[in-house]
């Protein structure tokens with residue numbers, strides 16, 4: 010059945026070598042009761058541990074059912090202990106946090122026996138040792154004798170061939186000892202029982218065979234046996250503990266130290282709480298910022314002006330190292346910084362076409378600004394007078410600033426955007442409600458824009474010929490239907506014999522000209538409350554088509570032709586430079602290209618694609634030919650977004666420090682737990698647990714701790730968001746700023762679990778490496 014041949018087991022500590030087993034050879038029968046007797050330190054326990062596969066011999070061989078164990082790997086030894094061996098120890102070695110039945114089932118749990126079978130076998134074993142009525146107790150609720158019975162039941166439960174008992178009655182009184190010995194004697198009728206004892210009397214009374222040990226050698230053997238050659242096939246069923254079993258085992262253990270677990274989880278959740286709150290706040294702030302941005306910034310279009318600033322070139326200009334306060338007698342001529350970053354966009358027909366081809370799904374509205382002068386006349390109270398669609402007062406300098414602002418921001422314009430796709434909504438109808446009259450139907454229909462309080466610019470009305478004081482109220486009907494004559498350049502300007510031009514001042518006669526087009530104020534529009542595109546400045550607004558029509562009509566007019574050929578202002582006779590001439594030509598309608606283009610993306614998200622589309626145009630162009638656009642909203646978003654990100658990262662970094670601290674703490678706690686559970690590790694190993702299984706038990710424990718602390722952290726952080734939001738609402742009027750993203754919450758729990766498991770894994774590995782024999786000897 011079992012035979013050891015020339016087994017040696019030496020322990021080397023420092024200089025001294027202890028020969029615990031010194032060339033021991035002995036064979037055991039399949040069924041007998043063997044006592045190993047000997048003085049303390051003679052090697053009895055070592056012999057038992059070697060036979061039981063808890064300790065490995067240095068040299069020699071052990072043969073089980075004819076099979077040599079020389080080639081045994083760790084997992085074979087684990088399986089051997091689990092399948093073939095039952096251990097009974099002097100001090101019982103029950104696992105305190107498990108119930109009696111769980112202790113008995115443990116070996117079977119390790120080998121993956123089904124729940125029902127396990128329970129049945131455990132109950133049978135407990136019945137056999139006479140503990141049927143105590144099955145539901147905890148080990149601590151039993152007497153010493155009863156505990157040893159549980160240990161015997163545990164050893165029996167998996168029905169091993171060999172029962173190894175190390176001084177099973179050593180801790181018991183005489184009467185209880187007798188009961189236990191009777192029980193073991195009974196078991197020896199069906200199994201090989203090897204019992205280590207100090208007590209020769211007990212050995213002689215109960216056992217069939219006495220082997221005496223001294224100094225690691227066999228002194229005598231009362232009933233030697235020579236093993237016949239066995240042909241039995243020796244098969245081992247590998248043990249395997251599932252992670253779930255490990256979890257259950259650890260959960261039971263953790264349950265016995267609730268207070269410590271709660272405190273640990275809370276302490277290690279602080280890092281998670283910190284990160285979760287930072288994330289919740291930054292998430293909420295970002296949502297607020299994004300909302301505000303997409304609401305308010307959507308109206309900031311992408312602007313393309315003929316003269317613009319090339320931001321990308323800021324800082325590009327090569328600053329030569331120039332000496333300060335030099336002694337030279339020369340002056341260096343250099344362009345100003347502004348000039349260096351100024352970029353002239355050559356907006357030509359090709360580019361305008363390119364813009365008009367933007368996917369209407371991305372941006373359906375494009376505004377073109379053409380600073381053109383219109384020759385307008387209106388009959389007021391029987392008298393014809395010149396009027397204009399301008400908001401400028403008679404001596405108003407602010408209008409220049411407003412118009413400069415509107416060309417760069419796209420807000421406060423008078424030309425409503427052109428729709429790229431007519432079938433898809435209508436800019437005016439979507440954003441402005443009609444108070445009176447009609448939405449414009451033709452290019453010659455203009456509208457009066459009023460703000461939320463039905464107020465419009467007084468100059469807009471004055472310039473149309475209405476006589477008003479500030480604060481006066483005008484009936485809708487007095488405005489809607491007003492007609493204005495638009496006069497062509499050729500009819501409006503008179504050529505002087507000198508070649509100069511002057512506006513004809515006989516308004517009545519030009520007014521009666523049949524060539525004139527009639528412009529009608531078709532309606533009064535007010536911006537809708539829901540509108541995110543409040544672009545038009547209060548006053549008269551007209552379509553881009555009207556300006557292009559006027560340009561078409563006037564492009565070949567006499568005054569335009571004359572101005573084109575001349576370097577003096579044909580109206581004033583003053584000499585003009587290129588730029589002034591350019592704006593003069595534009596004013597007279599001689600320039601058909603817009604001075605600026607504003608693209609209004611449909612929403613904040615589509616803007617990126619529009620920008621890509623614009624970038625594509627520039628791809629193969631030389632730097633000077635590129636069209637540079639301004640994206641004011643983008644610049645602002647980058648600023649705020651970047652700032653928010655930076656703040657978030659810094660705060661998370663701080664919170665992460667506490668996460669690392671808690672990770673270290675968990676390692677220490679796991680380490681303590683490993684020390685505390687050393688005995689348990691020994692027992693698990695004696696029952697056949699693999700290294701992996703032991704690691705698993707502790708990994709499972711840290712896993713539970715990680716999940717608990719992560720969940721606790723997220724839960725606390727979530728609860729904290731309520732008072733935080735309340736306070737923030739009181740202080741800033743912003744609602745629900747702190748919002749814990751569920752995805753972040755889950756991620757944090759996962760991070761907490763992974764980190765704590767990482768922190769606990771090293772102590773867990775240490776536990777697995779513990780020598781089973783040493784672990785069992787520990788107190």
Ligand SMILES: Nc1ncnc2c1ncn2[C@@H]1O[C@H](COP(=O)(O)OP(=O)(O)OP(=O)(O)O)[C@@H](O)[C@H]1O
Nearest residue numbers: 020022027029048049050051052053054055056783
């Ligand atoms: N892990 C170890 N490291 C070093 N020496 C050890 C180790 N384990 C046992 N020994 C030594 O091996 C010898 C045999 O020890 P063992 O425990 O087998 O003796 P024993 O006969 O069972 O003694 P006792 O009856 O007191 O339990 C002893 O001298 C002991 O000091």
